[in-house]
Amino acid sequence: xxxxxxxxxxxxxxxxxxxxxxxxxxxxxxxxxxxxxxxxxxxxxxxxxxxxxxxxxxxxxxxxxxxxxxxxxxxxxxxxxxxxxxx
Numbered sequence: 162x163x164x165x166x167x168x169x170x171x172x173x174x175x176x177x178x179x180x181x182x183x184x185x186x187x188x189x190x191x192x193x194x195x196x197x198x199x200x201x202x203x204x205x206x207x208x209x210x211x212x213x214x215x216x217x218x219x220x221x222x223x224x225x226x227x228x229x230x231x232x233x234x235x236x237x238x239x240x241x242x243x244x245x246x247x248x
Contacts, residue, residue: 166217166238166241166242166245167238169216169217170213170217170237170238170241171185171186171188172185173209173212173213173216174188174209176212177205177208177209177212178198178200178201178205178209179200180198180200188234189234189235190233190234190235190238191233191234191235192233192234192235193232193233194231194232194233194234194237195228195231195232196232201231206231210226213241213244217241217244217245218245219241219244219245220244221244225240
């Protein structure tokens with residue numbers, strides 16, 4: 162069985178941003194990402210998107226990306242789950 166998207170996304174953020182498992186596990190739906198976490202800068206956005214495609218087996222088109230996706234962990238998770246479901 163594949164790990165839930167939430168688990169994979171937390172592991173991805175822990176790896177890419179160097180958050181460590183505890184900080185990644187502590188993220189809530191309202192946790193701010195871009196502009197809130199110093200590690201989550203514009204360079205990290207591109208890396209996170211690429212890793213999401215690789216780890217989740219999805220394709221993300223440029224026109225699907227907007228700043229709102231990276232405002233909170235909840236927004237990023239909802240986006241990832243929609244992509245995995247194919248909707």
